[in-house]
Each structure stands twice: as structure tokens, then as C-alpha cells.
Amino acid sequence: MIETDFLVIGSGVAGLSYALKVAQFGRVVIITKKKIYKTNTALAQGGVAAVFSKTDSFENHVADTLAAGDGLCAEDVVRMVVENGPERIRELVDLGARFNREGGGKYDFSLGREGGHSQNRIIHARDLTGKEIEDVLVHNVEQHENITILENHVAVNLITYSTSVRSGLVRTQHENICCGAYVLDNDTGKVETFAAKVTLLATGGGSKVYLYTSNPDTATGDGIAMAYRAGATVANMEFVQFHPTCLFHPEAKNFLISEAVRGEGAYLIDEQGNRFMGKYSPDLELACRDVVARAIDSELKKTGADSVFLDITHKDPDFIRKRFPNIYAKCLEFGIDITQQPIPVVPAAHYMCGGVATDLNGRSDIQCLYAVGETACTGLHGANRLASNSLLEALVYAHNAAQSSLKEFEQAAKKSTVDLDPWDETNTLDSDEAIMVTHNWDEIRRLMWNYVGIVRSDKRLHRAQRRIEMIQHEIEEYYWDFKITADLIELRNLATVAELIIKSALMRKESRGLHYNLWYPDKDDANCLVPTLVQKTF
Numbered sequence: 001m002i003e004t005d006f007l008v009i010g011s012g013v014a015g016l017s018y019a020l021k022v023a024q025f026g027r028v029v030i031i032t033k034k035k036i037y038k039t040n041t042a043l044a045q046g047g048v049a050a051v052f053s054k055t056d057s058f059e060n061h062v063a064d065t066l067a068a069g070d071g072l073c074a075e076d077v078v079r080m081v082v083e084n085g086p087e088r089i090r091e092l093v094d095l096g097a098r099f100n101r102e103g104g105g106k107y108d109f110s111l112g113r114e115g116g117h118s119q120n121r122i123i124h125a126r127d128l129t130g131k132e133i134e135d136v137l138v139h140n141v142e143q144h145e146n147i148t149i150l151e152n153h154v155a156v157n158l159i160t161y162s163t164s165v166r167s168g169l170v171r172t173q174h175e176n177i178c179c180g181a182y183v184l185d186n187d188t189g190k191v192e193t194f195a196a197k198v199t200l201l202a203t204g205g206g207s208k209v210y211l212y213t214s215n216p217d218t219a220t221g222d223g224i225a226m227a228y229r230a231g232a233t234v235a236n237m238e239f240v241q242f243h244p245t246c247l248f249h250p251e252a253k254n255f256l257i258s259e260a261v262r263g264e265g266a267y268l269i270d271e272q273g274n275r276f277m278g279k280y281s282p283d284l285e286l287a288c289r290d291v292v293a294r295a296i297d298s299e300l301k302k303t304g305a306d307s308v309f310l311d312i313t314h315k316d317p318d319f320i321r322k323r324f325p326n327i328y329a330k331c332l333e334f335g336i337d338i339t340q341q342p343i344p345v346v347p348a349a350h351y352m353c354g355g356v357a358t359d360l361n362g363r364s365d366i367q368c369l370y371a372v373g374e375t376a377c378t379g380l381h382g383a384n385r386l387a388s389n390s391l392l393e394a395l396v397y398a399h400n401a402a403q404s405s406l407k408e409f410e411q412a413a414k415k416s417t418v419d420l421d422p423w424d425e426t427n428t429l430d431s432d433e434a435i436m437v438t439h440n441w442d443e444i445r446r447l448m449w450n451y452v453g454i455v456r457s458d459k460r461l462h463r464a465q466r467r468i469e470m471i472q473h474e475i476e477e478y479y480w481d482f483k484i485t486a487d488l489i490e491l492r493n494l495a496t497v498a499e500l501i502i503k504s505a506l507m508r509k510e511s512r513g514l515h516y517n518l519w520y521p522d523k524d525d526a527n528c529l530v531p532t533l534v535q536k537t538f
Contacts, residue, residue: 001420004029004148005409007180007196009155009223012041013130014373014394015202016137021402022198023146026409029194030141031153031183033218033486037138040204040219040374041391044130045258045326047122048395049388050085052109056119058082065389068116068288069382070513071529072236077379080360081389081396088395089123097136099125114259114387116288122388127258127324133391152186154486155222158199158230159420160366178230178369182423186486191423197412198368198405201227201356202398205374206497207240210349211449214246214256220490221497223375227356228496232364233535235377236354237497238504239514241385242454243350244268244292247343248307249334257310257327257345259387262286264323266312268296269342271305290384290514293347297454300346309342347454351390353381353514354504357533362401368408372397379531383513428483436478437487440471444491444498452502457518465502471495504532 005026008015019028030036051061061082066073090107093099100110100123112122125132141147159180180196206221207213228234245257262268262285267275280295281287287295296308312320317339321328324338331338356364356371358378364371373394380393451464472495479492510524511517 001193001195001422002029003195005197005413006405007031007194007199008202009181009200010039010202010204010373010375011036011138011149012039012202012204012373012394013133013137013391014375014398015200016134016141017395017398018200018202018372018402019147020137020140020144021399022406022409023144025406026146026197028147029150029196030147031150031155031194033152033154035151036141036149037134038216038218039134040215041130041394042134043214043216043256044391045127045256046114046260047112047124047129047388048085048089048391049117049121049386050089050123050392051082051121052086052089052107052123053111053120056121060119061121064116064118065380065386066382068384068386070384071523071525072382072513072531074379077360081380081393084396084399085392088392088399092133092136092395095136095140097125097132099123099129099132112260112263113286114263115283115286115292116386122260122263124260127260127326130391154184154186154489155203155226156182156184156191156423156484156489158226158369159193159195160230176231177367179420181226184484184486184489189483191425191484193420193422195420197409198370200401200405201369201371201375202373203375205352205355206494207349207352209445209448209494209497209501210240210453211445212246212346213349214243214254215350216254220493221352222490222493223371224355224500225493225496227364227366227369227371228500228534228536230366230369231536231538232366232369233357233533234355234500235357235531235533236383236504237352237500237534238508238532239353239381239383240349240501241289241351241353241514242293242347244289244296244347245310245343245345246348247331247334248346249336249344252334254348255330256350257343258324259289261310261312261324261327264312265315266310268292269309269311270299270303271309276308288384289387293454294516296345296347307344307346310345311342312338313340313342351385353377353383353385354500354532357531358397360400361404362397363404368412370401370405372401377531383515425483428481430483434487436474437485437491440474441491441494444468444471444494448498448501452498452505455516455518456505458506461502461506464498465506468495468498468502472499500534503534507532
């Protein structure tokens, strides 16, 4: 058994920020599936939304967030995040983050604008904002003597216990205290037992559940699935944000064309070169992402085209190359000079607004278990995330979770260490049917894209539900018969995430934000202005 004070699962902005804050008070172990910098954070192009302009205000940012969330944001959460955002940005700068600036002051940022924002408030580092933040955090984490980083480790299940008046901590069917996790060391193939006073889930989202996604292969919803299996409540899983503009090219995998390109004046056009967003929103290309994604989806279905195009060729070429060096270089690799040619784009699954339900401090309803970042559903995003609010949320909630978990850590430290059961591989064999993993992985992603995508219906959802139940049965049989592999863990988690999205979508009998159901095309404020909550029955 490996003991630590704080177990952090995930190495994006949320996990690393949290680790740095609690490492002053105890030992921290960070486990991450690949290399520490292989995260969604590192791929984030656009930036972080925060109020720094003299013409902007907290009220403006709150209003924009509430409008994007389409009635389902928790206003107290929105205000807390918005008002605490600038201080968290300053902390990043003090750690070494270099954001684009205009003027001589340390915090005189060059501010961009993205869809849904009424003001320029997007702090960015060229078009590699996430990488800048990730690099700074990784550097500081690697220097900290209280932090141990374990790469190529994949969390399997959380370890939970219940309180008992008679005998202290006992194993029961449904537990309410988290004591750590079982973790596969992918280099050795051994499942290790990690005991921790406090556990943080910061594993990102699960958009890899869809066939077309901007996310890396690691985005398999591990934290959400593990928390759900342990009995934690998950919320709003029907709200999956499809980014409108993912590069469409046979050799380009998961490459996003940042919303900041539209923020700088790019047009969406069809194959004939005609702009079409005027048919869908008065905000044109700067409408919220759900509106733009549905508009593109509608155009593609009407015309039968493979893609639409994002055109910024009317801007100065030097400006384009300087503002978007990463996008310019990547497109050039595929023979597209964005200063001269429009970019072929399609929508792709991008961000999950739902996740593990938490309070204002990132606490789940299982004691000593926290969830931060895309793994969590805090109430900030509601039915649709406002662009660049995600990195902001991760920074603010990592801070809050650190402050709160230190109190739980002090209480847990007074109790004796619990002897945890080792991982049991009795009667399991080495896999002889790996094709099951490959086939079901592909089938899940295709059925989710076809039946539970940008536009849904109850008929499609029920069809998807029946199939996912069959797939899960196959996976569970395989899970108990064979030794654990990273691929099997991810497949199992993907299936759980798919189940939660489908179940939540069927529960919401209306269309709101990112959830659009042909059978219920209108909003139902009288009955549906509440989050969708799902908890596993034991």
C-alpha cells in the first residue's frame, strides 16, 4: 500500500494548481495516464476569461455567463468564480506565466473576445494559452519536494468506506468516505493500492465518447465514471458542448480552430463562399457555441457537404501569422495557407458541462472526495459553457478545493490509518480477446455520434440506451474474467459516461442550451429549470 496525504488524479490545470497549494501542508502524489503534460489543458488555444478591462465589469461577465447557460447556471457560483478570477490569473503570472500584454504593467493584458462575450476579456498567450499555463504549472510542481509525480498510471476505482458507530471504518455496499484509489501501473501491469486522506479527481472530460472530437485519446471520463460507480451524484451530463470549428482534413486528428479566430473577425461560409450565420443568429459568427454548432450541422445536412469553411483571408497576413502562429503552422502542414485560403471545419465534441456534482468548494457528496475542472459540475456553465470560462473555473475551484480539503485533511490526520484490501486478481487470466475492447470502443463512439449528438430525439436515445446496456454487459463479463489493462479501464469508463449522457438526455423533456431534442423543441421553464441529477442505485 502506498500512503499519501493528498492523492491527485489528473495533471491538467486543475490538478496541478491544487497540488501546489496543498503541498505546503502534506505529501502529494499526482498520478497521470501518460506524460504529465499530455492533457486537455495543454491543447487549449483560446484563453482565460477574466475582468481586467476598465470598460468591463464583474456584472458584465456574470450576465454573459448566465445568458450562455440558458437558465441553468447557479448564480452564486457564477458570481464567486467571476469575482475570484482576476486574483487566480495574477497568481499564474507570479508563477511565471507569460500572457500577451499591451502596455508596461505586469497585468496589462492584451484582451481578445470570443462568442457570447460582450467585452474583450480573453487573456491569452498567442494561440497556445493552455500550453503556457501547463508548462508553468508543471515546472513548479516538478520543483516541489512534497510532490511525487507518477506517469503512466491509470486509476481503476476509488476506494470507499462507511462510518459505523460500533466498529469505526467498515466495508459496506455503499460507502460515503473516500480513502484513496486502486491504480494500474501501466509499465509493470500491476494494480497498486493508494491510501490518501483526501482524493481529488481532475481527470478532465469524456468527449472521446464521440466519434469526432477535439479531445485527445485520454479524455475518457475516468473521474466521472469512477465517482458515479462509488455512489457520487453526477449532474447535467446531457449538456455536451460541440465546438463548431474542428479542422476537417483526413490527416488532421483532433485539431481545433480556436473560437478566437472568429473573435478576430473570421467568417463562416459555405462551399459557394456565402456567409450563412445571419440565418441563425443576429450575433452571426460570435453567437454562442451551441447556436453555431447547430447552424453548421444544419447547413451540412441541407447541402450534403463534408464541411463548411472559416475565412479570415480578409485580415492582414502578418496579423494572422502573429496572432495565430500555432494554427497557421498546423494548417500549413496540411497544405492550407490560412492567409490565402478558407479553413475547412466541422463541429466536434469538445467539452462536458456535466460531471461530478460539487459544492462551492469542489466537494462531492462522498467525504474526502473532491472534483475540479471538467470532471466536475459546479453550476457555473449551466446548459452551455461560455467560451474560455473553463480554465477560469479550474483555477478558482482548485483554490477553493485546496482551502476546504486542508480542513478535512486535519480531521482525517487525527484518525488512525485504515488497512485497505489489496487488488484481487484471483481467477483472472491474461486477455485472449482484445478485439472485444477495440470493437466496443468503436461502436460506442459511433452510436453516440449518430444517436446522441448535436440533434437528438427520444427514439434515437432509446435505441442508444438499449445498445449501451448490451455493450456494458459484455464489458463487465470481460472485466471480471481477465487482468486489467489500460484499454479495458478506458472502455469501461467510456461506456459508463455514455450511459450517463443517454440517461440524462432522456430525463430532460425539452430543448435547452446544448441539449436539442426534436421531440421537445421548446424550453419548459415550468418543469425543467433544475439540474439533471443521477446517482447509482445499490
